[in-house]
Amino acid sequence: MAPTLTQPWWPRALGLTRPALDHYHRGLVNPATGIADTDPALPFGCAAGLLVASGRGGTWEVELDGQRLRCRLRDSVRDDFDPLGRLVVGDRVVVRPGSEPGRGAIEARLPRRSQVGRGRGEKAPTLIAANIDQLVIVLSARMPEFTLHTLDRYLTIAAAAEVEPLVVLNKSDLDDGTVQAEVEAVYPALGYRILRTSVTAGLGIESFAAALAGCISAVVGPSGAGKSSLLNAIDPSYRLRIGQVMAMGKGRHTTTGSRLLRLDCGGWVADTPGIKTLGLVETDLEPMALQHLFPELDALFGTCRFANCTHRSEPDCAVSRGVAAGRIAPSRHASYQRLFDELEAARRR
Ligand code: GDP
Ligand code: ZN
Numbered sequence: 001m002a003p004t005l006t007q008p009w010w011p012r013a014l015g016l017t018r019p020a021l022d023h024y025h026r027g028l029v030n031p032a033t034g035i036a037d038t039d040p041a042l043p044f045g046c047a048a049g050l051l052v053a054s055g056r057g058g059t060w061e062v063e064l065d066g067q068r069l070r071c072r073l074r075d076s077v078r079d080d081f082d083p084l085g086r087l088v089v090g091d092r093v094v095v096r097p098g099s100e101p102g103r104g105a106i107e108a109r110l111p112r113r114s115q116v117g118r119g120r121g122e123k124a125p126t127l128i129a130a131n132i133d134q135l136v137i138v139l140s141a142r143m144p145e146f147t148l149h150t151l152d153r154y155l156t157i158a159a160a161a162e163v164e165p166l167v168v169l170n171k172s173d174l175d176d177g178t179v180q181a182e183v184e185a186v187y188p189a190l191g192y193r194i195l196r197t198s199v200t201a202g203l204g205i206e207s208f209a210a211a212l213a214g215c216i217s218a219v220v221g222p223s224g225a226g227k228s229s230l231l232n233a234i235d236p237s238y239r240l241r242i243g244q245v246m247a248m249g250k251g252r253h254t255t256t257g258s259r260l261l262r263l264d265c266g267g268w269v270a271d272t273p274g275i276k277t278l279g280l281v282e283t284d285l286e287p288m289a290l291q292h293l294f295p296e297l298d299a300l301f302g303t304c305r306f307a308n309c310t311h312r313s314e315p316d317c318a319v320s321r322g323v324a325a326g327r328i329a330p331s332r333h334a335s336y337q338r339l340f341d342e343l344e345a346a347r348r349r
Contacts, residue, residue: 042094043094043096043107045096045097046094046095046096046107047064047065047094047095047097048064048092048093048094048095048110049062049063049064049069049092049093049094049095049104050062050063050064050090050091050092050093050260050268051087051088051089051090051091051092051093051260052068052089052259052260052262052268053089053258053259053260054087054088054089054258054259058072058073059071059072060072060073060087060093060106061259062093062095062104062106063262064095064097064104067102068102069095069097069098069102069103069104070102070103070104071093071095071103071104071105071106072105072106073087073105073106074096074105074106074107086109086127087106087109088115088127088128088129088130088258089129089130089258089259089260089270089272090129090130090131090132090216090260090270091109091110091112091130091131092109092110092131093106093107093108093109093110094106094107094108094109094110095107112130112131113130113131113133114130114131114132114133114161114162114163115127115129115130115131115161116128116129116130116132116161116163116218116275116278118274118278126274128258128270128272128274128275128278129216129218129258129260129270129272129275131216132161132163132216132217132218132270133163133164133215133216133217134163134164134165134166134211134215134216134217134218135154135157135158135161135163135164135165135166135217135218135220136165136166136168136211136212136217136218136219136220136221137151137154137155137158137165137166137167137168137220137221138168138170138219138220138221138225138226138227138230139151139154139167139168139169139170139221139222139225140169140170140171140174140222140224140225140226141169141170141171141172141174141175141179141180142171142174142175142179143171143174143224144222144223144224144225146169146179146182148182148183148186148331148332148335149331149334149335149338150222151167151183151187152331152332152335152336152339153280153335153339154220154221155167155192155293156280156290156293156294156335156339157220157278157279157280159293160280160285160293161278163218164193165192165193166193166195166211166217167183167187167192167193167194167195168194168195168196168197168208168221168230169183169194169195169196169197170197170198170199170225170226170229170230171198171199171200171225171226172196172197172198172201172203172204173198173200173201173203180196185329186329186331186332190295190296191295193211195207195208195211197226197230199226199229199230199233202233205230205233205234208230208233208234209234209263209264209265210265212234212263212265212267212269213263213265213266213267214266214267215267215268216260216267216268216269216270217267217268217269217270218269218270218272218275219231219269219270219275220275220278228242231263231269234263234264234265235263235264235265237264238261238263241261242261242271258270258271258272258273258274259271259272280339280342280343285343286343287310287340287343287344287347288308288310290336290339290340290343291311291319291336294332294336296322296327296328296332297311297319297328297332297336300318300319300322303318304316304317304318304319305317310340311333311336311337312337312340319333319336320333
């Protein structure tokens with residue numbers, strides 16, 4: 001299933017409207033002007049490929065029709081791209097295959113559906129990956145202990161990055177049903193996709209593979225939740241390939257850079273150092289925008305007594321009323337308040 005970016009709440013948080021995005025999705029971006037050309041035709045002799053590894057020594061690896069090409073930026077576009085800042089794994093690029101086999105030149109970048117980056121304040125964000133279709137949030141029922149707040153925090157990071165989340169509750173073999181009940185009482189009704197897995201018991205692994213097939217995923221979650229165990233369960237070569245690059249990192253190449261790894265199921269997973277440690281504060285979200293990333297709060301937007309209500313302790317707050325009436329989970333309201341306070345504190349620093 002190809003995930004869609006149709007959550008009703010995220011365009012508002014971005015200040016973008018759906019038609020503006022649709023326009024942006026369609027055409028080529030002219031690297032000289034940054035303007036999307038709405039004609040989807042590619043230049044003669046070119047093809048669209050996927051950037052799977054970031055440039056070492058000015059070359060980029062592009063996957064095109066199942067083949068791996070080592071590409072340079074075409075001279076005339078080099079000045080328009082900042083190679084480290086402006087191209088990132090997951091970018092779809094227009095490539096002109098070279099006369100030498102396995103070589104090519106990047107002529108342009110196609111518009112991005114999404115981008116994940118970190119960066120606060122005036123500085124342009126450092127991009128981590130582009131066109132991530134889904135953020136796979138792996139949490140364990142136990143070891144480490146499950147908390148609803150951790151889940152809310154990752155869901156908010158996904159929404160702030162405009163990426164659809166997929167929640168994976170792993171180690172279900174260690175759950176007596178409590179965690180599952182806690183999650184199912186709240187999240188499916190809000191539109192979130194939930195998978196239950198156990199690597200040990202071999203449960204839900206096929207559904208996990210199916211959810212990753214055909215799209216680009218980034219996998220996040222607390223250390224020890226079972227991220228690499230899950231990926232290895234659906235592609236036994238995964239751990240080996242991760243290990244190889246780490247070993248290489250100790251040698252000549254000290255930075256391993258970012259890459260997309262192809263899985264047996266046909267999906268891609270972003271292996272980028274930055275994603276695992278991405279925090280909410282680094283998404284540079286305005287505290288007042290946070291409410292739009294909680295669908296049940298967003299639905300009440302504009303119905304509190306005060307237009308600028310922060311839904312913490314103001315009188316006549318529609319969110320507080322929703323909690324009192326049992327329509328909003330107290331844990332969600334608590335998570336929202338905690339994240340709001342954190343974002344506000346970060347602003348003051
Ligand atoms: P990561 O840090 O998220 O990549 O977690 P790992 O994949 O390294 O797993 C951490 C530990 O949890 C390892 O000892 C795994 O064997 C164990 N583990 C992974 N999945 C499961 C599971 O479904 N059930 C149980 N009981 N243990 C698991
Ligand atoms: Zn309010």
